[in-house]
Amino acid sequence: MSITRFHRMRLADTERIVAERDGRYHDAARLLGRPVDIADVLQDTGLVDEIEAAIGDGRVAETSIEGWTHRPPTVDRPAVFCAGANFADHVAEMGETAIVRPYHFISPPTVLAGDGDQVRRPTGGDLLDWEVELVAVIGRRSFEVAEESALDVLAGYTVGNDVSVRGPHLVHPIFGIDWGVAKNADGLTPIGPALVPARFVPDPQALAMTLTVDGIVRQQSSTAQMLVSVAAQIAAITRYTTLNPGDLILTGTPAGTARAHDGAYLEDGAVMVAEIDGVGSLSNQIVATRRDANDRENR
Structure with a gap:
């Protein structure tokens, strides 16, 4: 089964959500044409389905994550x-x-x-x-x-x-x-x-x-x-x-x-x-x- 993972990443002062599927990385905001943050992923109201459909359609090129760093994949200051x-x-x-x-x-x-x-x-x-x-x-x-x-x-x-x-x-x-x-x-x-x-x-x-x-x-x-x-x-x-x-x-x-x-x-x-x-x-x-x-x- 192919799995879609969501990375929370940062470069300098810029943060983005990156969807990973089959070893390929895609900027979630570019895929959907709107801003996406980790709260959207956590409360998934259809977002995962939209991401998978967009990746499946091949509408957006892959994203390089070189030079970006990982943040904990959750909100700031969780319990x-x-x-x-x-x-x-x-x-x-x-x-x-x-x-x-x-x-x-x-x-x-x-x-x-x-x-x-x-x-x-x-x-x-x-x-x-x-x-x-x-x-x-x-x-x-x-x-x-x-x-x-x-x-x-x-x-x-x-x-x-x-x-x-x-x-x-x-x-x-x-x-x-x-x-x-x-x-x-x-x-x-x-x-x-x-x-x-x-x-x-x-x-x-x-x-x-x-x-x-x-x-x-x-x-x-x-x-x-x-x-x-x-x-x-x-x-x-x-x-x-x-x-x-x-x-x-x-x-x-x-x-x-x-x-x-x-x-x-x-x-x-x-x-x-x-x-x-x-x-x-x-x-x-x-x-x-x-x-x-x-x-x-x-x-």
Whole structure:
């Protein structure tokens, strides 16, 4: 099945939506003869059908994306919900007992980065880990959504890498893990490269997931390992909280993280590639903190 993906891209002060199909790129505004922004894609009121028809007609030449950079394929400043301990294989490798119960922490939108962006090591982030995740992107305002119809509120999916700080200094004596320090540094969570409309992902619980570090496979699993499904997560969050178009749910990571495996944490310069079958491939490089970089220059 051919899949149409939507990239949010920028060059200098210019932003545009680029539709990708069969490895070819098309400026959405040129295709339709009118301005198109990411909100139009998220709330799809016939736009995807129009884009596919225009590409099929061959009316507009392809677009070069050389020199353009990827932005996270969602609105500015979305709410970011992150599932914890939600893959059976990941829970097992940590030596814990699986609990089928939704659990989410919340990150600020400043954690987000795009495909190709460098991920700067946070101050104090000596042990830095990777986490490939399927990201569900909300398409319409939603509250008290039933699990049976929860997938209907989605705009689509993208790939995430919930890069995480590890270490004993993150454990608060009363509250446990300090999620703010562990997860919420600026730019620590890249997503992308594109939004895949939900219609092109018939079963979000049957997607192969892989993450490599410098070409070495570190995570290789499937969304079938989720303890709480995407639909059940949407239902659980909207029981208390209204979700708006562009809000994100990072739905959990499978086995293979450095913390639970061999302790080979991310070094400066390491290139991570997170890939989910039918959704996309997300690539980012770890770079030193500004302080560390300055220290090295002064030695």
